[in-house]
Amino acid sequence: MAVEERPFTIEAKAEEYEIRKYGSNLVAETTIAASFREAGKRGFRILADYLFGNNRSMTKLATPKFNTRWTRPERVAMTAPVTQMRSPWGFLVQFSMPSSYSLATLPRPNDARIHLREISPRRIAAISYSGSWSEAHFHLKRNELVAALKRDGVHTTGEPVFARFNSPFQLWFLRRNEIWIEVTP
DSSP states (O other): OOOEEOOEEEEEEOSSOEEEEEOOEEEEEEEEOSOHHHHHHHHHHHHHHHHTTOEEOOOEEEOSSOEEEOOSOOOOOOEEOEEEEEETTEEEEEEEOOTTOOTTTSOEESSTTOEEEEEOOEEEEEEEEESOOOHHHHHHHHHHHHHHHHHTTOOEEEEEEEEEOSOTTSOGGGOEEEEEEEEOO
Protein backbone atom coordinates (compact mmCIF):
# COMPACT_ATOMS: atom_id res chain seq x y z
CA MET A 1 0.00 0.00 0.00
CA ALA A 2 1.53 3.32 -1.08
CA VAL A 3 1.41 5.99 1.63
CA GLU A 4 2.85 9.46 1.91
CA GLU A 5 6.17 9.68 3.77
CA ARG A 6 7.81 12.73 5.30
CA PRO A 7 10.25 14.22 2.78
CA PHE A 8 13.88 14.75 3.80
CA THR A 9 17.28 15.52 2.34
CA ILE A 10 20.35 13.45 3.11
CA GLU A 11 23.17 15.58 4.51
CA ALA A 12 25.70 12.82 5.18
CA LYS A 13 26.05 9.04 4.95
CA ALA A 14 28.10 6.60 6.97
CA GLU A 15 28.20 2.82 6.64
CA GLU A 16 25.57 2.24 9.36
CA TYR A 17 23.46 5.41 9.21
CA GLU A 18 22.61 8.63 7.43
CA ILE A 19 22.05 12.17 8.66
CA ARG A 20 18.79 13.62 7.31
CA LYS A 21 17.23 17.05 7.39
CA TYR A 22 13.45 17.03 7.89
CA GLY A 23 11.16 20.02 7.55
CA SER A 24 8.34 20.73 9.95
CA ASN A 25 5.38 18.37 9.99
CA LEU A 26 2.10 17.80 11.78
CA VAL A 27 1.45 14.82 14.04
CA ALA A 28 -1.42 13.28 15.92
CA GLU A 29 -0.04 11.77 19.12
CA THR A 30 -1.02 9.94 22.25
CA THR A 31 0.90 8.90 25.35
CA ILE A 32 0.49 5.35 26.63
CA ALA A 33 1.69 4.17 30.06
CA ALA A 34 2.49 0.55 29.20
CA SER A 35 5.31 -1.71 28.04
CA PHE A 36 7.12 -1.00 24.76
CA ARG A 37 5.08 -3.58 22.85
CA GLU A 38 1.72 -2.80 24.47
CA ALA A 39 2.20 0.97 24.05
CA GLY A 40 2.83 0.51 20.33
CA LYS A 41 -0.30 -1.62 19.89
CA ARG A 42 -2.61 0.55 22.00
CA GLY A 43 -1.27 3.83 20.62
CA PHE A 44 -1.69 2.58 17.05
CA ARG A 45 -5.32 1.59 17.68
CA ILE A 46 -6.19 4.94 19.29
CA LEU A 47 -4.61 6.97 16.47
CA ALA A 48 -5.97 4.72 13.70
CA ASP A 49 -9.46 5.23 15.13
CA TYR A 50 -8.92 9.00 14.73
CA LEU A 51 -7.77 8.56 11.11
CA PHE A 52 -10.69 6.28 10.27
CA GLY A 53 -13.24 8.92 11.32
CA ASN A 54 -13.46 9.35 15.10
CA ASN A 55 -13.04 13.10 14.62
CA ARG A 56 -14.80 16.35 13.74
CA SER A 57 -14.05 17.64 10.26
CA MET A 58 -12.91 21.23 9.89
CA THR A 59 -14.16 21.38 6.27
CA LYS A 60 -16.36 24.41 5.68
CA LEU A 61 -19.83 23.81 4.30
CA ALA A 62 -21.28 26.86 2.59
CA THR A 63 -25.06 26.98 2.42
CA PRO A 64 -27.33 29.76 1.13
CA LYS A 65 -28.25 30.89 4.66
CA PHE A 66 -25.34 29.73 6.82
CA ASN A 67 -21.58 29.49 6.73
CA THR A 68 -20.93 26.82 9.33
CA ARG A 69 -18.37 24.12 10.08
CA TRP A 70 -19.44 20.64 9.21
CA THR A 71 -19.18 18.21 12.11
CA ARG A 72 -19.22 15.03 10.05
CA PRO A 73 -16.36 12.57 10.54
CA GLU A 74 -13.50 12.82 8.04
CA ARG A 75 -11.26 9.94 7.00
CA VAL A 76 -7.60 10.99 7.04
CA ALA A 77 -5.11 9.19 4.78
CA MET A 78 -2.52 7.01 6.48
CA THR A 79 1.09 8.21 6.25
CA ALA A 80 4.41 6.71 7.30
CA PRO A 81 6.12 6.29 9.60
CA VAL A 82 4.36 5.63 12.88
CA THR A 83 6.83 6.63 15.58
CA GLN A 84 7.23 5.70 19.21
CA MET A 85 9.57 7.10 21.88
CA ARG A 86 9.92 6.97 25.62
CA SER A 87 8.50 9.92 27.55
CA PRO A 88 8.26 10.68 31.28
CA TRP A 89 4.67 9.36 31.21
CA GLY A 90 5.19 6.15 29.20
CA PHE A 91 5.57 6.03 25.43
CA LEU A 92 4.61 8.77 22.99
CA VAL A 93 3.13 7.26 19.80
CA GLN A 94 2.75 9.55 16.77
CA PHE A 95 1.22 9.42 13.31
CA SER A 96 2.50 11.97 10.80
CA MET A 97 -0.37 13.81 9.15
CA PRO A 98 -0.70 14.23 5.35
CA SER A 99 1.02 17.33 4.00
CA SER A 100 -2.28 18.55 2.52
CA TYR A 101 -3.41 19.61 6.02
CA SER A 102 -2.48 22.52 8.24
CA LEU A 103 -3.03 22.61 11.99
CA ALA A 104 -6.17 24.70 11.31
CA THR A 105 -7.64 22.23 8.78
CA LEU A 106 -6.89 18.90 10.50
CA PRO A 107 -10.03 17.23 11.84
CA ARG A 108 -10.32 17.61 15.61
CA PRO A 109 -10.07 14.32 17.55
CA ASN A 110 -13.13 13.17 19.49
CA ASP A 111 -10.77 11.26 21.80
CA ALA A 112 -9.18 13.54 24.44
CA ARG A 113 -6.10 11.29 24.55
CA ILE A 114 -5.09 12.50 21.08
CA HIS A 115 -3.20 15.76 20.62
CA LEU A 116 -2.36 17.53 17.36
CA ARG A 117 0.83 19.55 17.05
CA GLU A 118 3.52 20.75 14.69
CA ILE A 119 7.06 19.41 14.99
CA SER A 120 9.84 21.87 14.10
CA PRO A 121 12.43 21.18 11.40
CA ARG A 122 15.28 19.01 12.65
CA ARG A 123 18.29 16.93 11.73
CA ILE A 124 18.02 13.21 12.39
CA ALA A 125 20.54 10.36 12.43
CA ALA A 126 18.71 7.30 11.07
CA ILE A 127 19.55 3.61 10.87
CA SER A 128 17.29 1.37 8.76
CA TYR A 129 16.58 -2.32 9.23
CA SER A 130 13.99 -4.96 8.44
CA GLY A 131 12.42 -7.43 10.81
CA SER A 132 10.35 -7.59 13.93
CA TRP A 133 9.01 -4.75 16.03
CA SER A 134 10.34 -6.28 19.24
CA GLU A 135 11.88 -4.20 21.99
CA ALA A 136 15.01 -6.38 21.87
CA HIS A 137 15.46 -5.62 18.14
CA PHE A 138 14.88 -1.91 18.82
CA HIS A 139 17.58 -1.88 21.55
CA LEU A 140 20.04 -3.82 19.39
CA LYS A 141 19.73 -1.35 16.50
CA ARG A 142 19.61 1.68 18.81
CA ASN A 143 22.88 0.57 20.42
CA GLU A 144 24.42 0.07 16.98
CA LEU A 145 23.41 3.59 15.95
CA VAL A 146 24.58 5.18 19.21
CA ALA A 147 27.98 3.45 18.95
CA ALA A 148 28.45 4.55 15.32
CA LEU A 149 27.50 8.16 16.14
CA LYS A 150 29.87 8.22 19.11
CA ARG A 151 32.68 6.77 16.97
CA ASP A 152 32.10 9.52 14.38
CA GLY A 153 31.83 12.34 16.94
CA VAL A 154 28.19 13.12 16.11
CA HIS A 155 26.38 14.77 19.04
CA THR A 156 22.73 13.98 19.69
CA THR A 157 19.88 15.09 21.88
CA GLY A 158 16.63 13.56 23.08
CA GLU A 159 15.23 10.06 23.16
CA PRO A 160 15.71 7.55 20.34
CA VAL A 161 12.61 7.19 18.17
CA PHE A 162 11.33 3.89 16.78
CA ALA A 163 9.87 4.47 13.29
CA ARG A 164 7.64 1.81 11.69
CA PHE A 165 6.80 2.14 8.00
CA ASN A 166 4.54 -0.85 7.35
CA SER A 167 1.12 -2.11 8.29
CA PRO A 168 0.89 -4.61 11.15
CA PHE A 169 -0.30 -7.06 8.49
CA GLN A 170 3.02 -6.90 6.59
CA LEU A 171 5.11 -10.07 6.98
CA TRP A 172 7.65 -9.36 9.74
CA PHE A 173 10.71 -10.08 7.59
CA LEU A 174 9.57 -7.55 4.96
CA ARG A 175 8.95 -4.69 7.39
CA ARG A 176 10.95 -1.48 7.08
CA ASN A 177 11.95 0.01 10.42
CA GLU A 178 14.24 2.82 11.49
CA ILE A 179 15.74 4.23 14.67
CA TRP A 180 16.04 8.02 14.72
CA ILE A 181 18.05 10.22 17.06
CA GLU A 182 18.04 14.01 16.76
CA VAL A 183 21.44 15.48 15.89
CA THR A 184 22.57 18.72 17.56
CA PRO A 185 23.83 21.57 15.36
